[in-house]
Amino acid sequence: MTNSSVIKPLTVSFLQTPLKGKMNVPGDKSISHRALMFAALATGESHITGLLEGEDVMQTAAAMQALGAQPKRIAEGEWHVVGKGIGQLTEPENVLDMGNSGTSARLLSGILASHGFLSIMTGDGSLRKRPMKRVTVPLSETGAQFATREGGKLPMAITGTANAKPVTYRLPVASAQVKSSILLAGLNAHGVTCVEEPVATRDHTENMLRHFGVEVHVEDLPKGGKKISLKGPVTLQGKDIKVPGDPSSATFMLVAAAMIKGSEVCIENVGLNPLRTGAFDVLKWMGADLQILNERVEGGEPVGDLMIKAGALKAVDVPAAHAPSMIDEYPILSIAAAYATGVTRFRGLEELRVKESDRFTSIVEMLRSNGVQVDVEGDDLIIHGTAGNISGGGEIETHMDHRLAMSASILGLVAQKGVKVDDVTFIRTSFPNYFPLMNALGAKFDL
Numbered sequence: 001m002t003n004s005s006v007i008k009p010l011t012v013s014f015l016q017t018p019l020k021g022k023m024n025v026p027g028d029k030s031i032s033h034r035a036l037m038f039a040a041l042a043t044g045e046s047h048i049t050g051l052l053e054g055e056d057v058m059q060t061a062a063a064m065q066a067l068g069a070q071p072k073r074i075a076e077g078e079w080h081v082v083g084k085g086i087g088q089l090t091e092p093e094n095v096l097d098m099g100n101s102g103t104s105a106r107l108l109s110g111i112l113a114s115h116g117f118l119s120i121m122t123g124d125g126s127l128r129k130r131p132m133k134r135v136t137v138p139l140s141e142t143g144a145q146f147a148t149r150e151g152g153k154l155p156m157a158i159t160g161t162a163n164a165k166p167v168t169y170r171l172p173v174a175s176a177q178v179k180s181s182i183l184l185a186g187l188n189a190h191g192v193t194c195v196e197e198p199v200a201t202r203d204h205t206e207n208m209l210r211h212f213g214v215e216v217h218v219e220d221l222p223k224g225g226k227k228i229s230l231k232g233p234v235t236l237q238g239k240d241i242k243v244p245g246d247p248s249s250a251t252f253m254l255v256a257a258a259m260i261k262g263s264e265v266c267i268e269n270v271g272l273n274p275l276r277t278g279a280f281d282v283l284k285w286m287g288a289d290l291q292i293l294n295e296r297v298e299g300g301e302p303v304g305d306l307m308i309k310a311g312a313l314k315a316v317d318v319p320a321a322h323a324p325s326m327i328d329e330y331p332i333l334s335i336a337a338a339y340a341t342g343v344t345r346f347r348g349l350e351e352l353r354v355k356e357s358d359r360f361t362s363i364v365e366m367l368r369s370n371g372v373q374v375d376v377e378g379d380d381l382i383i384h385g386t387a388g389n390i391s392g393g394g395e396i397e398t399h400m401d402h403r404l405a406m407s408a409s410i411l412g413l414v415a416q417k418g419v420k421v422d423d424v425t426f427i428r429t430s431f432p433n434y435f436p437l438m439n440a441l442g443a444k445f446d447l
């Protein structure tokens, strides 16, 4: 569980030497959550390798344990889960604490909607500020009842139903969490659950449900986006799952290596699901020397090795339609934009306001306090590149947000006067070995 009382500040100095080496990043966070949840819902046993053991995923593991499944750690990243079967989870004796993790809270809400018992869910100070109405509104159509704090915030009581009605819903926001939550409720509903998404979002739920033997229908909508449906109740069969490296985590190393002169870094076994790799496209548009090698399919997901060399970066204009495929990468890409030559525009970033922090505002504050000019027009961020001359010297508030903390640390490596970061503890939610891996490449973080 998150121990938010321990704060770890960090001072980062300009790095004079290149980053070099070959590495693996930990397992994909989205896939790791789903692996544990789906294994718990399956009949029989599942074996997971490459699981991310960051705090967010460990909150999911603890919740599945509290609901009667038996996730068990065998070795690093290797887990064995005895499933309970669809509709067979049992009432938790205590409050379910989802820590810092929106994915855990939203996906689990869907699972609990179609189980006939009471659960109470909470989270840390960041998660308790995040919107839950986006799931409680459609999930109420199942017949489940949700009681939240004012404004649809956690803590929340969920009175699930064993006779869930299937939901048909068109997503008002591009969110894989909301899509997944509704589909998961549908696993134990009688009839066809159908979700339309106006823009395609990460499809790990659809892919992994198929892997567990569920028939999932996906249609392209004439005006763009997708329609996803499944007929419940279903049976999931326990499976082996191999989790690829997290492309969102890899992007921190890629951006650092692209900026720091003389760097040359190879990251092996990174997930390349096209609904996750928008940041790699953007880095290439910016002129980064990024190559994707050894592409293959493992465990139903495309993976490959990434090779990056430092070089000049130029500004880009990234359309809003690109946002879902790189939604978690804007904090680190904002550093690449600040370092680049020219004026970058990131369009349509409204969803950044409801992450672990209001990332839209956090990015603006991080850059402005370090001498980078940033303009805001509606939901667009306009970053004036410094052509490699970020002055730095600022103090960065990370607001319990792991991606802000990692981005701030990398900003310090390329800023003339370095930076001060108020708290880096939350990095352990998604990337527990971030500092050792960066230091092995030569980053010289002094913790």
Ligand SMILES: O=C(O)C1=C[C@@H](OP(=O)(O)O)[C@@H](O)[C@H](O)C1
Pocket: 029, 030, 031, 103, 174, 175, 176, 177, 178, 180, 202, 327, 328, 351
């Ligand atoms: O489904 C998932 O695993 C996730 C979906 C995204 O959130 P939204 O669905 O809120 O966009 C992303 O930001 C989050 O890190 C993980």
Ligand SMILES: C=C(OP(=O)(O)O)C(=O)O
Pocket: 029, 056, 100, 101, 102, 103, 104, 328, 355, 356, 403, 430
């Ligand atoms: C938004 C994120 O995660 P979550 O929504 O699961 O807290 C993230 O990891 O950047």
